[in-house]
Amino acid sequence: MTDAVGSIDMPDAQDEAPDSKKSRKGGKRGKKGPLKRLALFYRQIVAELRKVVWPSRNQLTTYTTVVIIFVVIMIGLVTLIDYGFSHAAKYVFG
Structure with missing residues (x-):
């Protein structure tokens, strides 16, 4: 059988990076x-x-x-659900 391209056993030519360059620490920045x-x-923020x-x-x-209409609708929905749960809890637990 043949190995898949880029397998762990046989890396591609692209995977082999030459170690001739020294890694710079920090570069220009x-x-x-x-x-x-x-x-x-600051200049980048302004740009x-x-x-x-x-x-x-x-x-x-x-x-x-x-946004204001949506928030008012959501407040009403949560209020109704809370009201329903509170009455259900009072009914169940007395």
Whole structure:
């Protein structure tokens, strides 16, 4: 029988990594000080926030209304279930 490609016994040529390169510890980022890393982090946050597509006032009003209505419905549902369970417990346990 033949071995499957990439089996444990016979690794593929891709699996064999040459060990000629030394592994760098930290790379370029590891050499920066904590303040430079903090500044880089802040710049990246600002860059990401500029990519955000903010909703219009109309969309925001619509989304807020939908959320409030959903929450009110869920409050009513939980209240009804709680009321039913409390009456069932009173009936069963006296």
